[in-house]
Amino acid sequence: MQRDVGSFPLAPGLRAKLIGAGFQTAEELLEIGPCELSKEIGISKEEALETLQIVRRECHSNATRTTGEPETVKKCTALELLEQEQARGFIITFCSALDDILGGGVQLTKITEICGAPGVGKTQLCMQLAVDVQIPECFGGLAGEAVFIDTEGSFIVDRVADIATACVQHCQLIAETHQEEDFQKSLETFSLESILSHIYYFRCHDYTELLAQVYLLPDFLSEHSKVQLVIVDGIAFPFRHDLEDLSLRTRLLNGLAQQLISIANAHKLAVVLTNQMTTRIGQSQSMLVPALGESWGHAATIRLIFHWDNKQRLATLYKSPSQKESTVPFHITPNGFRDVHPPPSSQTPAEIEINPRKRPRLEGENQ
Amino acid sequence: MDWDQFDMNPKVIAAVKKANIKSIKEILNLSGADLQRLTKLSSMDVQCLLKTVSGTLRKSCVLTGAVYICTEDVFPNKRLQQLIDQQHKFRADVPLDVIQKIKFGNSIFIEHVADLDTFYNCITKRITLLLSRGMVRLVVIDSMAALFRGEFGAKDSVTKAKYLQTFGAKLHSLSSRYRTPILCINQVTDAVDETDVGQSNFGLLDKNVSPALGLTWSNQLLMRLMASRLTQSQQSPVGALQHIGSVLRTLRVVFAPHLPQSFCCYAVDLEGVKGVKVKSPL
Numbered sequence: 001m002q003r004d005v006g007s008f009p010l011a012p013g014l015r016a017k018l019i020g021a022g023f024q025t026a027e028e029l030l031e032i033g034p035c036e037l038s039k040e041i042g043i044s045k046e047e048a049l050e051t052l053q054i055v056r057r058e059c060h061s062n063a064t065r066t067t068g069e070p071e072t073v074k075k076c077t078a079l080e081l082l083e084q085e086q087a088r089g090f091i092i093t094f095c096s097a098l099d100d101i102l103g104g105g106v107q108l109t110k111i112t113e114i115c116g117a118p119g120v121g122k123t124q125l126c127m128q129l130a131v132d133v134q135i136p137e138c139f140g141g142l143a144g145e146a147v148f149i150d151t152e153g154s155f156i157v158d159r160v161a162d163i164a165t166a167c168v169q170h171c172q173l174i175a176e177t178h179q180e181e182d183f184q185k186s187l188e189t190f191s192l193e194s195i196l197s198h199i200y201y202f203r204c205h206d207y208t209e210l211l212a213q214v215y216l217l218p219d220f221l222s223e224h225s226k227v228q229l230v231i232v233d234g235i236a237f238p239f240r241h242d243l244e245d246l247s248l249r250t251r252l253l254n255g256l257a258q259q260l261i262s263i264a265n266a267h268k269l270a271v272v273l274t275n276q277m278t279t280r281i282g283q284s285q286s287m288l289v290p291a292l293g294e295s296w297g298h299a300a301t302i303r304l305i306f307h308w309d310n311k312q313r314l315a316t317l318y319k320s321p322s323q324k325e326s327t328v329p330f331h332i333t334p335n336g337f338r339d340v341h342p343p344p345s346s347q348t349p350a351e352i353e354i355n356p357r358k359r360p361r362l363e364g365e366n367q
Numbered sequence: 368m369d370w371d372q373f374d375m376n377p378k379v380i381a382a383v384k385k386a387n388i389k390s391i392k393e394i395l396n397l398s399g400a401d402l403q404r405l406t407k408l409s410s411m412d413v414q415c416l417l418k419t420v421s422g423t424l425r426k427s428c429v430l431t432g433a434v435y436i437c438t439e440d441v442f443p444n445k446r447l448q449q450l451i452d453q454q455h456k457f458r459a460d461v462p463l464d465v466i467q468k469i470k471f472g473n474s475i476f477i478e479h480v481a482d483l484d485t486f487y488n489c490i491t492k493r494i495t496l497l498l499s500r501g502m503v504r505l506v507v508i509d510s511m512a513a514l515f516r517g518e519f520g521a522k523d524s525v526t527k528a529k530y531l532q533t534f535g536a537k538l539h540s541l542s543s544r545y546r547t548p549i550l551c552i553n554q555v556t557d558a559v560d561e562t563d564v565g566q567s568n569f570g571l572l573d574k575n576v577s578p579a580l581g582l583t584w585s586n587q588l589l590m591r592l593m594a595s596r597l598t599q600s601q602q603s604p605v606g607a608l609q610h611i612g613s614v615l616r617t618l619r620v621v622f623a624p625h626l627p628q629s630f631c632c633y634a635v636d637l638e639g640v641k642g643v644k645v646k647s648p649l
Contacts, residue, residue: 118585119622127624153543154589156625205540237586241532276586288582334627 005029008058010051017041018051029055089142091133091229091270093125094167095339097328101317102302108142108228108270111260111299115275115290116306121313121332122274123154125306126231128337129272130199131164133229136186139171144228144269145198147220149213151234155201164195166335200224207238211252214259221267228269230260236276236291250295257299273300312340375419382406383416391420392431395500421501432474433505434494438486438513442477450639457638476503483514483530490537498545506541510552512579528583535587551588554579578621590623597632615643 003026005018021041023029029037029052038048090105099105106112106129114122130148135141148155168190175183200220204210210232221227235256243249264271276291290297290305297303303319316327329340370380386405388394394402394416402413435442451471455463476497480486497503511534519527542549555576578585578593585591597615619630632643 117582118588119591123624152589153539154624159625203543205543206536237536240586241529241536277582279582291586332627 003059008055010054014043014047014051017043026055026059030059088268089140091129091142092135092140094128094132094337095315095328095330097339098315098330098337101315101323101326101328102320103323106229106270106272107302108268109264110301111257111264111271111273112302112304113273113275113290113300114304114306115277115318117277117288117308120306120308121330121337122306123233124159124332125337126233126272126274127155127160127163129229130231131160131167131195131336133270134190134195134198135167135171136190138180138182138186139174142228143226145200145224145226146229146231147200147202147217147227149202149204149210149230149232151204151210151232151237153203154233157196160199161192161196162334163336164192168192168195198226200227204238206242207252210235210238211256214256214263217259217263218266221263221269225267227267229272230263230269231272232260233274234276235273239292240276246293250293253292253296253299257296260299373419373423375416376412379406379408379412379416382408382412391423394420395502417500421499431501432476432497432503433507434476434478434497434503436478436480436486436489436494436506436508438480438508438510442479447472447475449637453638474502480514483518486514487534487537490534490541495541498541498547504547506538506547506549508549508551510554511584512554515580531580531583531587535584539587553584590626591621593619593621595619 005023005025005028006015008015008026010018018029018041023041032040034045034048034052037043037052038045041048043051088108090099090102090107092099092105093102114125116122126148130146133142133144133146135143137143168187171190172187175187202213204213214232217230239249239253243252260271260273263269275296277288278291279286280289288307290303297319300319301321302317305316305318307314307316312329313331314327314329317323317325331338331340370383373380383394383406386407388405397405399410399413399417402408402416403410406413406416408416450457454471455461455466458466476494478489478493480489494503494506498506515527515530538549538551541547556579558575558577578591595617597617615632615634617630617632620626620628622628632645633640634643635641
């Protein structure tokens with residue numbers, strides 16, 4: 001306890017004697033008994049006992065005050081965590097190759113970062129995910145809602161409407177081949193209007209607004225408990241101008257990352273960020289690296305880098321705690337984010353779609 | 368102009384009517400001091416009047432005027448006059464009297480800036496006035512590359528990047544605040560290195576040029592279009608059919624959040640820029 005002796009509720013004369021004898025912090029006081037204290041500073045034994053009692057009581061109540069909040073340290077075993085993770089779903093991207101390398105899709109409770117040059121498809125994936133998180137559970141989705149925080153103004157509603165319409169049609173096709181009742185019932189609530197009305201859109205114009213929005217997010221989320229996805233499109237843009245002091249920028253970004261991690265864990269949702277690329281000049285060549293510096297690289301759990309190879313768009317899984325690094329091609333079609341070639345139909349497509357959570361998890365899950 | 372429809376103090380409305388002001392444009396074209404003199408209102412009331420009126424104009428999505436920021440040579444005024452004079456032919460679908468009533472020249476504001484600080488001053492202070500009064504709904508910057516040409520060497524890349532990021536952020540905030548599109552013109556540089564072409568051309572490999580100002584500027588943009596001329600060999604089968612005499616050009620979407628990478632053809636005439644339908648695939 002490094003609390004200063006002068007901050008305790010003691011008589012001024014007593015305080016002066018303590019400081020004069022060399023006692024600076026409460027820790028030093030707690031170490032000695034009342035007899036030694038009375039000898040050291042020349043007070044009666046009763047006074048010394050009283051002083052020590054006051055200090056001990058204050059320190060104790062201080063300690064309980066900080067841990068008195070409902071966030072008690074929870075203990076759980078790794079087995080429980082594994083079961084929780086397997087029961088949790090993923091947010092599919094509609095590009096089965098990308099879903100495969102991600103281990104099923106975008107994971108909940110984790111931060112996924114998408115980096116890439118302008119125009120490669122980052123915002124497209126974000127818009128696709130904002131629609132996909134709302135797919136009803138019987139079609140393999142999470143039936144959740146999405147928060148979209150836009151810093152660059154690249155959220156174009158017409159495009160989201162196109163993607164949403166294509167998604168609804170896709171689910172309608174599945175429902176037609178499988179004449180089950182709950183499919184038809186879910187389709188009634190899964191329409192273009194409902195999809196658009198469950199994407200909560202925020203526009204932030206500078207880093208102050210962005211920080212404020214993220215710090216206020218827990219309040220919003222407690223009112224909208226069905227939100228399963230938070231997207232920040234363009235986390236680099238507001239931080240790359242205006243901020244002269246780079247150490248301030250690092251501090252702010254670290255705080256932001258901490259806040260996002262805590263939101264992701266507390267509300268069991270996925271956080272998706274998009275980042276810009278910048279050129280790093282090396283000794284002999286220059287290469288493209290994600291912006292915002294090295295320390296920001298630790299913020300995201302999973303990092304995807306989108307890039308071009310001739311005319312083909314590629315997605316590389318660059319950082320992941322459970323999947324290996326790999327690259328897959330993808331397409332942006334008028335219907336949204338898709339594979340380059342349709343996935344091989346070893347099973348009927350309808351069977352693959354239904355409840356991927358019930359799919360046996362064998363290979364690909366690196367335990 | 369029905370002044371009663373505005374949500375203003377009746378005293379202000381009465382003063383405007385008495386001063387015989389006929390249109391919103393008249394109000395916005397006058398300075399604050401002139402308005403005070405004409406309407407005999409206090410400066411607070413005049414500010415209130417300006418705010419209400421320009422707010423109405425902005426919400427109404429009426430296209431009012433444009434600002435053209437010229438960073439290179441003198442603005443080609445003769446060509447602008449030509450376009451204005453030919454407008455009735457160009458827009459044959461609009462009745463002649465409607466076009467003749469519009470004073471195009473009055474709504475085009477031209478700024479000349481030669482260096483970075485003047486440019487920054489222009490976009491932060493000068494055009495903000497026009498935008499806030501709703502007098503312009505389009506900002507054209509011709510061109511961004513000219514501002515940076517010759518001023519920055521290889522080791523000044525950090526300063527250059529800072530300027531580009533500041534400008535980009537400022538233009539974004541203007542565009543968002545006043546709901547105004549901003550059109551920037553950029554130039555191209557030759558792509559020398561093989562590795563450049565792949566990353567900076569965003570998938571348009573058939574061009575051997577890449578946009579100037581690099582990745583930093585590309586990161587500031589919402590969308591990018593590339594204009595180019597068709598070479599003679601590409602033109603002849605198509606051009607001869609459609610447009611005899613004019614050079615055929617293409618406008619291609621390089622990237623946009625809501626558009627596929629499509630293109631269209633156009634030609635530049637005496638009357639202006641006209642789209643051209645291409646029958647055979649290019």
